[in-house]
Amino acid sequence: MADKPWSGRFSEKTDRAVELFTASIDTDRRLARWDIRGSIAHCRMLARQKVITDQEAAAIIEGMEAIEKDMDAGRFMFSDALEDVHMNIEAALTERIGPVAGKLHTGRSRNDQVAVDVRLWLREETGNMIEGLKALRRKIVAMARDHIDVIMPGYTHLQRAQPVRLAHHLMAYYEMFSRDGQRFRDCLRRINVMPLGSAALAGTTYPLDRVYVASLLGFEGVSANSMDAVSDRDFVIEFLADASICMMHFSRLAEEMILWASSEFRFISFSDAFATGSSIMPQKKNPDIPELIRGKTGRVYGALVALLTTMKSLPLAYNRDMQEDKPPLFDAVDTLAACIDIGARMLDNITINREMMRRAAAAGFLNATDMADYLVGKGLPFREAHALAGKAVAAAIEKGCELQELALDELKRFSEHFDRDVYDVLGLERVTDTRNTYGGTARSGVLDRIAEAEKDLEEE
Numbered sequence: 001m002a003d004k005p006w007s008g009r010f011s012e013k014t015d016r017a018v019e020l021f022t023a024s025i026d027t028d029r030r031l032a033r034w035d036i037r038g039s040i041a042h043c044r045m046l047a048r049q050k051v052i053t054d055q056e057a058a059a060i061i062e063g064m065e066a067i068e069k070d071m072d073a074g075r076f077m078f079s080d081a082l083e084d085v086h087m088n089i090e091a092a093l094t095e096r097i098g099p100v101a102g103k104l105h106t107g108r109s110r111n112d113q114v115a116v117d118v119r120l121w122l123r124e125e126t127g128n129m130i131e132g133l134k135a136l137r138r139k140i141v142a143m144a145r146d147h148i149d150v151i152m153p154g155y156t157h158l159q160r161a162q163p164v165r166l167a168h169h170l171m172a173y174y175e176m177f178s179r180d181g182q183r184f185r186d187c188l189r190r191i192n193v194m195p196l197g198s199a200a201l202a203g204t205t206y207p208l209d210r211v212y213v214a215s216l217l218g219f220e221g222v223s224a225n226s227m228d229a230v231s232d233r234d235f236v237i238e239f240l241a242d243a244s245i246c247m248m249h250f251s252r253l254a255e256e257m258i259l260w261a262s263s264e265f266r267f268i269s270f271s272d273a274f275a276t277g278s279s280i281m282p283q284k285k286n287p288d289i290p291e292l293i294r295g296k297t298g299r300v301y302g303a304l305v306a307l308l309t310t311m312k313s314l315p316l317a318y319n320r321d322m323q324e325d326k327p328p329l330f331d332a333v334d335t336l337a338a339c340i341d342i343g344a345r346m347l348d349n350i351t352i353n354r355e356m357m358r359r360a361a362a363a364g365f366l367n368a369t370d371m372a373d374y375l376v377g378k379g380l381p382f383r384e385a386h387a388l389a390g391k392a393v394a395a396a397i398e399k400g401c402e403l404q405e406l407a408l409d410e411l412k413r414f415s416e417h418f419d420r421d422v423y424d425v426l427g428l429e430r431v432t433d434t435r436n437t438y439g440g441t442a443r444s445g446v447l448d449r450i451a452e453a454e455k456d457l458e459e460e
């Protein structure tokens, strides 16, 4: 086993328990490819700046490429005695090309190495989230278009409130997931900053060309403060905050799917391929997929809080505490990616029960606001109209009927202003389609928004 790169000032062998406790290789091996990429860029720059020779650089790069091939072939052996991914790769390089490997670490520290690795990795993952969300948004828009004529109850306090179009309800999630995508895109600007060249914390005496390294690695800019660059994890925290918000949206969608699939609602059903059964109750068909989406939200929130807590009060610059950023980050990324994927598939496995939705929208006086608005149209102040329509609701409850089933002379007892035309305003289509303010549930408005969304998705 190779000596530790830092063994110079040590006279005792590291305690095995310490090796195991400090090792992060089981986690950060995931960054290996990015570590190699960062090293190659750093190496090219060292040669360009004449800090090392072209031959030395060629040997290092060749060695690195061979290591990557070993990884591809599953031949690379990671060792926990070598602590982390950076030291494992450096040791492998030394084994392969000899002492010249030691020149790679000129003007560099693991502190900026880990920062660059995580940034490169997270940049790619964030891009994947944006793409995944885009595919999901496409599905939502298509589903909305397909169901433009389905009317359902809109709820407040989980009480039936006013009829809405299912498409409008679905498009609300389109808006949420679009903002999530925007948040990730915005976060990318802060992820995509190059920290290499900070060395351990203070910068370095070698004439490094940081901008060149940034251009090789596709970074948009270079960090402006070496101490900040090695000790900043707010780009990770920001990502986790964005991921948490996105999971919160998923959990709301999941919750609605669970409710809607219940016998109490019966608004939707899941295909058999997207449900599970009970080991004891033969009749059960359970919505485990949305339940797990809802449940996994906690893991992502947990990751955010874990890292906020880890970073709280850490003195500048790097501290080993920060190694604890990766397990929660990796878990959150995997969880969100899985939810985006399964969430989109879930939508393909739902059948809408339009009859049940319509029936629920038609019962329970969801058109009472329209009755009040009708009286406003006849010149009454809204407050008065509200009270009169409320009286009509009470009468209908008493009779066990709907508002439109009250006879005109009954209505006239509440107000002289009621006339035959009141019945025209109480139908479901009419009730939704007169809500034609921008952003409202009217068929025309929802179709406009769907068209805008389709165009946005096309151009994005």
Ligand code: ARG
Pocket (backbone or CB within 6 Å): 024, 028, 084, 110, 111, 114, 318, 320, 322, 323, 324
């Ligand atoms: N494994 C470390 C991490 O993930 C890399 C940086 C270690 N730096 C150090 N000086 N021990 O944070």
